[in-house]
Amino acid sequence: MKITRSRIALGLGVVVAVAALAWAFAPRPIEVEVAHVTQGHFESAVEEDGKTRLRDRYIVASPLSGVLSRVTLREGDAVEADAVVATLQPVLPPLQDQRTLRELRARLAMSRAVADRAQALAGAAEIELARTRNELKRSEELARGGFISEYKLDNDALVAQTAQKNLDSAANARRAANYEVEQALAALTAVERGTPGAAFVLRSPVAGRVLRVAQTSETPLAAGTPLLEIGDTRQLEIVAELLTTEALQAQPGAPVVIDRWGGPRVLAGHVRAVEPGAFTKVSALGVEEQRVRVLIDIDSPREQWQALGDGYRVTVRIVTRAVDNVTLVPASALFPLPGNGKGESAEVPGAMAMFALEQGRARLRPVEVAARNSSAAWVRNGARAGEAVIVYAPASVRDGVRVRSRTE
Numbered sequence: 001m002k003i004t005r006s007r008i009a010l011g012l013g014v015v016v017a018v019a020a021l022a023w024a025f026a027p028r029p030i031e032v033e034v035a036h037v038t039q040g041h042f043e044s045a046v047e048e049d050g051k052t053r054l055r056d057r058y059i060v061a062s063p064l065s066g067v068l069s070r071v072t073l074r075e076g077d078a079v080e081a082d083a084v085v086a087t088l089q090p091v092l093p094p095l096q097d098q099r100t101l102r103e104l105r106a107r108l109a110m111s112r113a114v115a116d117r118a119q120a121l122a123g124a125a126e127i128e129l130a131r132t133r134n135e136l137k138r139s140e141e142l143a144r145g146g147f148i149s150e151y152k153l154d155n156d157a158l159v160a161q162t163a164q165k166n167l168d169s170a171a172n173a174r175r176a177a178n179y180e181v182e183q184a185l186a187a188l189t190a191v192e193r194g195t196p197g198a199a200f201v202l203r204s205p206v207a208g209r210v211l212r213v214a215q216t217s218e219t220p221l222a223a224g225t226p227l228l229e230i231g232d233t234r235q236l237e238i239v240a241e242l243l244t245t246e247a248l249q250a251q252p253g254a255p256v257v258i259d260r261w262g263g264p265r266v267l268a269g270h271v272r273a274v275e276p277g278a279f280t281k282v283s284a285l286g287v288e289e290q291r292v293r294v295l296i297d298i299d300s301p302r303e304q305w306q307a308l309g310d311g312y313r314v315t316v317r318i319v320t321r322a323v324d325n326v327t328l329v330p331a332s333a334l335f336p337l338p339g340n341g342k343g344e345s346a347e348v349p350g351a352m353a354m355f356a357l358e359q360g361r362a363r364l365r366p367v368e369v370a371a372r373n374s375s376a377a378w379v380r381n382g383a384r385a386g387e388a389v390i391v392y393a394p395a396s397v398r399d400g401v402r403v404r405s406r407t408e
Helices: 005-025 098-144 150-193
Strands: 030-036 038-054 057-061 066-068 084-090 200-203 208-213 219-221 226-231 236-243 255-259 267-274 279-282 288-298 313-330 352-358 361-372 376-381 388-391 403-405
Touching: 030 352, 038 361, 084 226, 098 150, 150 200, 150 267, 150 288, 236 313, 255 288, 288 313, 313 361, 313 388, 352 403
Parallel strands: 030 403
Antiparallel strands: 030 388, 038 236, 038 313, 057 226, 066 084, 066 219, 084 200, 208 226, 236 288, 255 267, 255 313, 267 288, 279 288, 313 376, 352 361, 352 388, 361 376
């Protein structure tokens, strides 16, 4: 049978058409975003807004009734310890009754009791500082021999710094308590002598700055009226109100990153204490939350944050876990491990998986996640450093399908 050219051409056309149709309807590789598994440092942290406050603030009040002379100090003025901050002209006639004398004597006795307590607390703070310094010295010796971790050494150093600040605070409280004794004794002496025209001076208990002036003009005052509020702005701390579930992870000594406070650099700090009592706070969405206050000390040099004052807003990131040389997978590459068709996980509840890119195909792989943060997950098993994984995997990606990186 003789084959004509027209039949050959028709056959070739059919073959080309079938090939074109097969190519047109053949499944295309799915375009995906690709990232890589890395080896490095992992941190998990709790982030929350915080507010600065003075560790100690002192209120200068009128110890007796009288006429206050005009106060010349204003907010922000610096004062030295024992400096005169106000002058009071006692009103003597009503102060000579027996009830007033008994009140002033009781106030003097109470002030002395407070001073004794402050003295005892200062002594306890000195003992605690000596203990923490001895512990730090032992840790330094063990660290030189490689017997303890760097984390333990850093934590002991932070504990010693906290003990030093607690001693400074206790010393200020002792000076303020002694000042209260002197003021109470002077008020009682002025009343008992009843000397007309004798001015009574009020002095600053500590060195610092004037935070608030409650009375500025000359005016009659009753005993106990607040006049000035004084504090040392160099002794700042940060208060962050964390959810109770998060506060359990913020252990004393944990490092803290202080950011978004308005300055040019990030500050360093550490958790000094977590208050034992929680309180109820209503969120912006109207939900009642149980929160607890976490107290944070600033470790960066004073020169870097001297512009900060009392009541300033900051953002704190409390590091709850930090490990080196671990396998890190992008958090966007992980998803719950698909079920086995019965509504149950193929592995264990909460098991995670990822799609690894192998020879142009997606391979479903279970992984063991030790911890995760907002950007990465620390994976113990199931991933190798350097391999490519699919991030933000589309719903069409399945185990074994062909995929192609969008960057190719």
